[in-house]
Amino acid sequence: MTSKTTGRLAAAVLVAAMSAGMAGGAWAQASGGTTSDMSSAGNTNGGGLPQIQQQGDVSYTSGGVGLDESRALLREQAHWPLSLRFTGPTADYLSGVHVRIVDGKGGEALSTESMGPYMLVKLPPGSYTVYAKYKDQEKKQAVTIAGPGKAKAAFHWNIQ
The missing domain is CATH 1.20.5 (Single alpha-helices involved in coiled-coils or other helix-helix interfaces)
Known part of the structure; x- marks a missing residue:
């Protein structure tokens, strides 16, 4: 040859x-295949964005442990109705925060664990309460979803 x-x-x-x-x-x-790999490596979203998950009618993604993921999530937050951030002492980024979102009628819209300090959530317009629990300390914030990039909530814990 x-x-x-x-x-x-x-x-x-x-x-x-x-x-x-x-x-x-x-x-x-x-x-309709799903994956249990929630890391950004090998995902189908591209650009470093972590895998998008689905729970009922709600889509979400979380992560931001690496620089590429952090940048991708920050860049994409303008296209998602709700963005959440989780930090600890001295602004340390946290993962493993249990997130529960309840709608205005008391129904649970989402219950999951964050894979990093940032979480983006697609919810229909309305009023919600976000409960974020890290270790044994739960915090809550009311948010109003009005459109992409509008609602943001930051949660901070002073525990390690």
């Missing part, structure tokens, strides 16, 4: 492998 033929063969194999990988990802999405 000439080097030209070898190069073409290698390119064809690479294209076929990439196409199969993309088709496999599309199939998993179309078939």
Whole structure:
């Protein structure tokens, strides 16, 4: 084989492998497949944004442990109705905060654990109460969802 033929063969194999990988990802999405990997590595959102999760009608994503994830979440917050931030002593970023969002009628809209200091949530317009619990200390804030990039809440704990 000439080097030209070898190069073409290698390119064809690479294209076929990439196409199969993309088709496999599309199939998993179309078939309702989910992933338990909530890290940004290998997610389908791109740009460093952590995997988007779904709970009922509510979409959310959280993370920000690495610089790429932090930048992606901060950049995207203008497109999400609610953005949350969790910090500890000396403005340390926290993960593992249990977040519960209750709507104006007392119904639970979301109950999950943050994977980092930032959480973005897509909720319909309305009034909500956000409960954030770190270790044994729960805090709450009322928020009004009026549109993308409008509602923000920051939670700070003085415990390690």
